Amino acid sequence: MTRSEVAYDLAVVGAGPAGLAAAGVAARAGLRVALLDAGARVGGQYFRQPPDGFHATRPGALHHGYARFVRLRDGLGDTDVLLGHRVWAIEPAVGGGFAVHCLKGGRERAATVAATRLLIATGAHDRVLPFPGWDLPGVMTAGGAQALLKGNLVVAGRRVVVAGTGPFLLPVATSLAAAGARVVGVFEAGGRFTLAPRALTRPGKAAEALGYGRLLARHRVPYKGGRAVVAAHGDGELTHVTVARVDAEWRPYQGGHETIRCDTLAVGYGFTPQLDLVAQLGCEIGADAAGVPAARVDRHMRTSAPGVYAAGETTGVGGADLAALEGEIAGRAVVADARGVPAAAHPAAVRTEARRRRLAAFADALLRSYPVRDGWTSWLRDDTLICRCEEVPYGRVKEARDLGAADARSIKLLARPGMGWCQGRICGEAVARLAGEAPGPPRRPIAQPVRLGDLAAMNERTSDDDA
């Protein structure tokens, strides 16, 4: 085992709403807690903060629920916050607990953190679907455009189209518009986000979405359902997109096409939980309401691996409110388990459990309302890249299928999509869908690319320790 650092009672990976809440609960209860995050500031994707160098006097202007973020951040107690730590592997340590292997700082030095228990709260990233021209500069993920804005105060472009599916497109469009971009349209491939049925289940959310409606109107941003960006065009950089009217399966209607001039397309088809670490730890992985892989947990957020907890989008995409609540529940369970008392005995357990169920039901309803429909494959042409890293066009994927590759794995071996730098994080789901499979859990030996030197250094340290 690597013994280089202090041993913590709990290492939390990911400082978004779930990780912040969990770390705070555990630290305030007296546990020694390390909170690790790859970013330079806490908050995760949702509460991403601009650098201190901007001296923002209204940092909450870009966030819903900023006050809650401040409470979470200020409630961390004695938590050791380890920023700029990218966790690339976690191993069970000899004699119990875990060794969390990180690359530290922007310029990558290796470090190891030892902890008795682990909470994985690594969030999610945008799901994107390939379409002709999606690799032109100027096409970005919706979350990427948000990250540029929230984290760097840079507006992704001047004339922006927002497209994809799901209610997340709305805050992206409204914040870009508020920050000065001309948002020429929001195109939702599914039905427009209407609130009537859901307003009953979750009044707070309805108010939030109505707020977006007002903001869209104020900035004169058209919001259209049943429309998809089916192609992006430009000579070296994006100059316009083709928007098609699509049917319920997302197949374009004949003739319902419109060309829209823009320098930026922010596109997202929902989110994919980042499961590399839970998969690496051997935790059981199930599926969320939309059939997307997610860590399976009990009602105290324990995974199937002893000592490993998961919260937030890791357990299924559900948004910041649910993530923070799951973090709180996980933090309490860690404290209870560390003390050998039943987690269900906590005085707040019943109330939080009821609230969690309500939020989870709402999240599931959203996931079911905004699934990816099969018609997206009709947007592809033979020369459309499926894998951006290895530059594998759709034609080669079809060839592999014609050669008898019947599943995603065989397609990958024959045509090499998903074998490049990103290890299939971007195209994996599309390849699975093209193979007619449900997207599967990741099988990546490491969660971040590591230099061979760092691996060697770790091995040396490990064997020194063994000796």
Added chain:
Amino acid sequence: MTGASPYRLVGARPEPGFEIRVDGRPVPVVPGQTVGAALHAAGIRTWRTTRFDGRRRGLFCGIGVCFDCLVTVNGEENLRACLTEARPGDEVTTS
């Protein structure tokens, strides 16, 4: 861009910036910004060409997932521009 701006929105009073050099060109940075954000803000939206077809790439996912944004900083290769905080004097080269 006139009128609305992200700075006005959050009431930012940025510290004096610094410059980095990207393939020899000076690019301004507000302290704390990533290399990728600084490039984007300077209107440079593409800085890498792909191995096979020489396709141009810049920021795509913006959060360290896609590896489209790779740069070399002070000789250190294959850093993700969207994650790497710019520092005074950085020499960024692209391929």
